Amino acid sequence: MQLPRYIAHRGLSEHAPENTLAAIQAAADAGCEWIELDVQYLGDGTPVIWHDATVDRCSDGRGALIDMTREDIRRLDVGSWFSDDFRGERMALLDEALSLVSALDMGLNLELKLNPGHDAEMLAGVAVHRARQVLPQDRLLVSSFDMTALEHARSRDDALALGLLYEAVPRCWASDAERLRPFSVHADWTRLEQERLIEVQAAGLALLCYTVNDPERFASWWDHGVDGVFTDDPGLFDARYQRQTRGDGSRKPR
Numbered sequence: 001m002q003l004p005r006y007i008a009h010r011g012l013s014e015h016a017p018e019n020t021l022a023a024i025q026a027a028a029d030a031g032c033e034w035i036e037l038d039v040q041y042l043g044d045g046t047p048v049i050w051h052d053a054t055v056d057r058c059s060d061g062r063g064a065l066i067d068m069t070r071e072d073i074r075r076l077d078v079g080s081w082f083s084d085d086f087r088g089e090r091m092a093l094l095d096e097a098l099s100l101v102s103a104l105d106m107g108l109n110l111e112l113k114l115n116p117g118h119d120a121e122m123l124a125g126v127a128v129h130r131a132r133q134v135l136p137q138d139r140l141l142v143s144s145f146d147m148t149a150l151e152h153a154r155s156r157d158d159a160l161a162l163g164l165l166y167e168a169v170p171r172c173w174a175s176d177a178e179r180l181r182p183f184s185v186h187a188d189w190t191r192l193e194q195e196r197l198i199e200v201q202a203a204g205l206a207l208l209c210y211t212v213n214d215p216e217r218f219a220s221w222w223d224h225g226v227d228g229v230f231t232d233d234p235g236l237f238d239a240r241y242q243r244q245t246r247g248d249g250s251r252k253p254r
Helices: 021-029 094-103 120-134 147-156 173-180 194-202 215-223
Strands: 006-009 034-041 047-049 107-112 140-144 161-165 184-188 206-210 228-231
Touching (some): 021 034, 034 094, 034 120, 094 107, 094 120, 107 147, 120 140, 120 147, 140 184, 147 161, 147 173, 161 173, 173 194, 194 206
Parallel strands (some): 006 034, 034 107, 107 140, 140 161
Antiparallel strands (some): 034 047
């Protein structure tokens, strides 16, 4: 698997509402090759693309996602909080997001998001199964802060690329790696220690940092060998990824 240096965090979330189909399309229009999205499930078991435990921050509704059904979330507007341009945007189902990512020939880092009330085995099972049905092996990376979820993901697919997701990489990270056989380690760049970075490199794993939106402050980490970053706007780092209006040159579903 070869990852680009820049992965669009929750889609192109600087220019479109995070974790929506619009954010996926905006990332493709800007030329991004890979995106990162969060998956969790509703009270009726439907897997959706969403980050928070509640819908309060990014919709016109209120309440915990685990208390909602597919019918409930279809009534929510998840775009107008960001901009009137996205009024009427609906919460994306996992299947919808996977179909669009595939149609746009993009790669996906799918984060298994365990919020209160969620079962790690259930989430990992449904997310990995559906993602592997749609995306080729070299276009899918599954990550999580929850090591139990990653254990279930690994048990589902021995060849699946996994990412160990941490805030600060712990001293004991290597025991997780030995058990889970990951492709990469993901860390909060503001809490990254050079000693841990050297250990990850020595183990032959990719080191990815999140969420990086200040190229100047981050610049020295490239010299230390960080492989890539999750960013809300890859155009901050490279003019090739500056968002273009849809029209000639934009990437369309094939």
